[in-house]
Amino acid sequence: MHDAPTPGPHPGRDPGSGRRDAFAPLLHDPLAAMFREHGRTGIPTHGVPTAGAPEPVTVYDDGVPRVNLGSNNYLGLAGDPRVVEAAVDAVRRYGTSTSGSRVLNGTTRLHLQLEEELADHYGVEAAVLTSSGVNANTALLSTACGPGDALLVDAHAHASVHAGAAASRGTTIRFRHNSVESLARRLERLDPRAGAVVVVDGVYSMTGETAPLAAIADLCAAYGARLVVDEAHGLGVLGERGRGAAEHTGALDRVDAVTIAFSKSLASVGGAVLTSHRVADGIRASAVPYVFSAANEPAGVGAALAALRILRAEPERRTRLQENGRRLRVELSAAGTPPLPGSGAVIAVPTGSPEATVAAWRAAYEAGVYCNAVGYPAVPRGKGVLRLSVMATHTAEQLQAAAGSVAAAVLSTRDAEEAGQGVGGQLAVA
Numbered sequence: 180m181h182d183a184p185t186p187g188p189h190p191g192r193d194p195g196s197g198r199r200d201a202f203a204p205l206l207h208d209p210l211a212a213m214f215r216e217h218g219r220t221g222i223p224t225h226g227v228p229t230a231g232a233p234e235p236v237t238v239y240d241d242g243v244p245r246v247n248l249g250s251n252n253y254l255g256l257a258g259d260p261r262v263v264e265a266a267v268d269a270v271r272r273y274g275t276s277t278s279g280s281r282v283l284n285g286t287t288r289l290h291l292q293l294e295e296e297l298a299d300h301y302g303v304e305a306a307v308l309t310s311s312g313v314n315a316n317t318a319l320l321s322t323a324c325g326p327g328d329a330l331l332v333d334a335h336a337h338a339s340v341h342a343g344a345a346a347s348r349g350t351t352i353r354f355r356h357n358s359v360e361s362l363a364r365r366l367e368r369l370d371p372r373a374g375a376v377v378v379v380d381g382v383y384s385m386t387g388e389t390a391p392l393a394a395i396a397d398l399c400a401a402y403g404a405r406l407v408v409d410e411a412h413g414l415g416v417l418g419e420r421g422r423g424a425a426e427h428t429g430a431l432d433r434v435d436a437v438t439i440a441f442s443k444s445l446a447s448v449g450g451a452v453l454t455s456h457r458v459a460d461g462i463r464a465s466a467v468p469y470v471f472s473a474a475n476e477p478a479g480v481g482a483a484l485a486a487l488r489i490l491r492a493e494p495e496r497r498t499r500l501q502e503n504g505r506r507l508r509v510e511l512s513a514a515g516t517p518p519l520p521g522s523g524a525v526i527a528v529p530t531g532s533p534e535a536t537v538a539a540w541r542a543a544y545e546a547g548v549y550c551n552a553v554g555y556p557a558v559p560r561g562k563g564v565l566r567l568s569v570m571a572t573h574t575a576e577q578l579q580a581a582a583g584s585v586a587a588a589v590l591s592t593r594d595a596e597e598a599g600q601g602v603g604g605q606l607a608v609a
Contacts, residue, residue, distance in 0.1 A: 183388040183540055185260065190339060191273025191521050194607050199303075203475055204212060210507040218468075222538055224540050224541070224551075224552040227239065227544075227549065228240035229283055230242065232257055232258035233247055233250035233252045233257050233258070234247065234252075234255075234257075234258050234572070235247060235255070235570055235572050235573045235574070236577065237250070237549065238495075239549065243547070244547075245547050245548055245549045246546065246549070246573075246577050246578075246580065246581040246584075247548045247549050247570075247579055248507075248546045248548060248549060248567040248568060248569065248585075249441040249549045249550045249551045249567070249568065250568060251412070251442060251568060251569070252415055252443070252446065252570055252572060253415055253444045253499065253500055253524045253568070253569075254441055254444045254446070254486070254490060254496045254497070254570070254571050255496070255570045255571045255573075256416050256444070256445070256446035256486045256489060256490075256491070257446040257571030258444065258501075259486075259489070260338075260553050261485055261489065262446050262447075262482050262485045262489070263482075263507045264485075265481040265482055265484065265485035265531070266447075266478040266479070266481050266482040266485075266546050267288060267478075268297045268481060268484075269477040269478050269480060269481025270358075270446055270477060270478045270481075272462075272474070272477070273287050273289065273477035273509055274369070274477065275457065275476065275477070275478070276473070276476055276477075277473055277475070277476060277477065279471060279473060280469075280470060280472060280473060280474060281308070281463070281470075281474045281475065282463070282469075282470055285473060285474030286316055286474060287474075287480070288536070289476060289477060289480045289481055289484065290308055290474060290475065290480055292484060293308060293483055293484045293487070294305075294306040294307070294308055296484065296487055296488070297451055297453060297487065298453060300422065300487065300491060300496035301419070301422055301437060301453045302431075302432075302550055303437075303453045303454060303455070304454070304459070305453075305454060305455065305456045305458075305459035305460075305596065306451045306452065306453050307451060307452045307454075307459045307462050307469065308449060308450070308451050308474070308480070309441065309449065309451060309452070309469060309472070309475075310448075310449060310450070310468065310472050310473070310474075310475055311442075311448065311449060311450050312339065312411045312438065312439065312441070312442065312449075312450035313342075313440075313450070314339075314450055314468035314469075314472065315339075315438040315440070315451055315452050315468075316337065316339040316340050316342075316343040316409060316438050317339060317343040317346060317449030317467075317468050318340060318343075318452060318466035318467070318468040318469050319343065319344050319346055319407065319436055319438060319452045319454075319458075319462060319466070319467075320340065320343030320344045320376075320378065320407070321346035321347050321466065321467065321468075322347070322461060322462060322465050323347055323349070323376050323405075323407075324347045324348055324374055324376060325348050325349065326348050326349070327350075327370070327372075327373055327374075328348075328349035328350070328351075328375065328376075328434060328491035329349055329350050329352050329354075329369055329373055329374070329375050329376070330344040330349050330350070330351050330352070330375075330376045330378060331350050331352050331354055331362060331365055331366065331376070331377045331378070331404070332346055332351055332352070332354070332377075332378045333353075333354060333357065333378070333379045333380065333390070334353045334354065334355060334356045335356040335357075335380070335383055335386075335556075335557070336378060336379060336380050336383075337380055337384060337409055337411070339409075340380070340409055344378065344599070349374070349376070352365050352467025354554050356383075357388060357390060357391060359391055359394045359395060359398065360363065362395065362398055362555045363384065363398055366402040366404065366602075366607050367402075368403075369530075374405075375404035375405065376404065376405045376406075376407060377395060377401065377402070377404050377405070377406050377407070378396070378407045378409070379392070379395060379407075379408055380409045380410070380411075380412070381408045381409060381410045381412070381413035381417070381424030381425055381427075382407070382410075382411075382412040382413045382416065382417065382423070382424045382521075382523040382525065383412075383525075383547065384411065384412050384426050384525060384557075385525070385527065385553045385557035385558070385564070385566055386519050386521065386527045386557065386558065386564070386566075387429070387518075387519065387521030387523050387524075387525035387526055387527055388519070388520065388521055388524070389413075389417070389424050389428070389521065389522055389523065390428075391424050391428070392408065392424055392428040392429050392430040392434075393428045393429055395430075396430040396433040396434070396436075399433070400433065402519060404481065405435040405436075406433065406434050406435050406436075407434070407435060407436045407437075408423070408424070408425050408434050408436075408438075409437075409438045409439075409546065410422070410423035410425065410437050410438065410439050410563065411428070411438070411439055411440035411443055411450075412441075412443060412523060412524070412525060413523065414440075414443065414444050414445070415426070415443065415444025415445070415490050415496075415497060415500075416443075416444065416497065416500060416501075416523050416524050417522065417523055418431075420491070421444070421490055421491075421494070421497050423437070423439075423535060424523075425437065425448075428523075435454065435455075436452055436454040436458060436503075437452075437453040437454070438450065438451070438452050438453075439451050439453065439560075441479065441482075441483045441486075442532045443489060445482075445483040445486040445487055445490070446482055446483070446486040447479045447482040447483035448475075448479045449475045449479050449480070449483060463600065466546040471578075472581065473499055474554060489548070494533050496571040497571070498572040499571040499572075500524055500569065500570065503505075503524075503569040503570070503571065503578060504522070504523065504524055504569050504574050505577045506575060506578050506579075506583055507526055507567065507581075508526060510578060510579055510582035510583075511526070511528060511582050511585065511586060513584030514582055514583055514587075514590075515586055515590055516528050516529075516585065516589045516590065518567075519564070524568050524569050524570075524575045525566060525567075525568050526566075526567040526568070526569070527553070527558075527564040527565070527566055527567070528565045528566055528567065528585060528586075528589060529562070529563075529564050530562075530563045530565055530589050530593070531562070531563065531592070531593055531594065531596060532561065532562070532563065532590065533554045533555075533561065533562075533563045534596070535561025535563065535593060535596050536552050536553070536554060536564065536565065537552060537563075537591045538564060538592045539552075539565060539585075539588045539592040539596065540552040541587045542587070542588035542591060542592060543565065543584055543585050543588040546587070546588060547580075547581075547584060548581045548585055548588075550565050550566060550567050550585065551565070551567075551568075552564040552565060552566075553565070553566045565585060565588075565589065567581075
């Protein structure tokens with residue numbers, strides 16, 4: 180019988196060896212310390228478990244129903260019976276797992292059908308499915324560019340964009356958020372022989388801002404750069420046909436590749452790269468998240484395919500979503516807490532300090548509203564916002580009540596902080 184491992188902070192490592200502990204960044208991560216502190220001092224702002232689907236009013240694990248303004252279920256399809264039944268049918272036919280990579284045994288007719296219909300929806304030659312939106316960005320950007328080339332990335336782009344660019348053989352260059360002037364200066368400084376890819380989010384996930392894509396596309400044309408747009412939060416929300424910020428700004432036909440995530444408007448899990456046949460072939464041949472990852476599970480593919488068909492057949496959902504976004508912005512402003520400018524489903528309400536953000540989140544949660552607490556680096560250091568996201572299926576009454584609760588939480592917290600009473604806590608979600 181093997182002896183039980185000796186308990187301690189570094190099991191399996193001799194503390195007297197003098198070697199630095201390679202796990203130290205994990206063991207002493209400051210954000211992890213904040214998470215632990217929140218668990219000790221009250222309701223944590225992260226990882227709050229639910230007891231049901233992300234509906235407009237969701238039952239949480241404590242048994243309390245709350246207006247859900249913290250989900251990305253923009254079109255309200257995650258609990259739609261048609262989408263649920265499509266997922267169940269896919270499991271019955273194909274099983275629970277593909278049990279292999281797409282290049283081996285992991286491709287089903289469902290995968291091919293979803294790729295075909297996504298490409299048709301976007302008017303491009305090809306779509307490549309990936310197991311997540313994160314992996315869509317990583318698959319594309321890690322295989323783009325060679326030594327001496329450059330990826331110019333908006334400073335506030337999604338973390339997966341920065342991770343994918345860092346994995347490329349090209350050099351990553353950040354430009355100031357949503358600044359066409361900053362991007363132009365960096366393009367001007369490039370070696371004229373170097374390849375260049377500009378990468379932005381269509382809609383920024385934490386603040387709801389939209390990228391100035393028409394102007395960015397003009398710059399890319401002038402400097403011979405490729406343009407990649409992450410439309411995770413634009414798909415199904417913006418544009419005449421729900422194809423995102425690029426369509427909304429009239430720049431879609433000048434974008435070289437679009438990446439999407441299924442976990443928002445498509446009520447599933449997964450992602451895709453939408454591009455030309457040759458670029459798609461390159462991803463399928465060499466991108467680690469495609470070649471070496473198990474293919475999307477059948478239930479997720481079936482759900483995404485059903486949701487895509489509903490998105491295309493029922494444009495009134497997108498209309499209701501946009502109306503709900505406008506309604507919530509008006510209600511928040513009328514209550515004294517105007518949100519940051521934006522036009523999508525994401526609405527960010529400034530709260531003040533990180534401590535005030537945590538206190539406001541908890542007050543809203545206790546008043547029956549779930550939302551997201553957001554801090555640096557999604558917003559400037561020392562600041563915070565409550566991130567709210569609407570669904571097409573929210574009612575006017577739900578949004579009005581929720582806006583009142585959120586505004587009351589933010590204003591009371593601000594008043595307490597300004598009076599020097601302190602609000603306690605530290606921001607949990609960055």
